[in-house]
Amino acid sequence: GADLQEPVHARTGLECRHRCQAVPQCEAWSFVLPTFEGEDLRFSCWLKSRMWSDGEAASRHLGLVSGTRHCPHNHGNVLSSLQF
Numbered sequence: 001g002a003d004l005q006e007p008v009h010a011r012t013g014l015e016c017r018h019r020c021q022a023v024p025q026c027e028a029w030s031f032v033l034p035t036f037e038g039e040d041l042r043f044s045c046w047l048k049s050r051m052w053s054d055g056e057a058a059s060r061h062l063g064l065v066s067g068t069r070h071c072p073h074n075h076g077n078v079l080s081s082l083q084f
Contacts (some may be wrong), residue, residue, distance in 0.1 A: 007032075007044035013065045016045035020069050025049055028068050036063030 010016040013031040020026040029049040032041045042062065045050055 002050045004047040010045035011074040033063045
């Protein structure tokens with residue numbers, strides 16, 4: 001939820017975050033990895049107007065990575081929590 005616009009193409013999650021940083025209203029982003037089941041959604045970048053709720057954050061999706069507008073300070077914790 002909370003999509004700012006239609007998804008845009010991105011090659012990486014880092015590029016998706018940079019796209020978010022370029023849009024003042026963007027607070028978070030989600031990037032669809034090339035391993036995602038839905039082939040037509042792969043490499044799409046979804047810019048979000050707000051952070052996700054606790055319920056949304058608890059529902060993890062394989063092949064999807066999300067982040068905030070700014071890089072977190074606890075990189076190790078973030079990397080270890082990713083599921084591929």
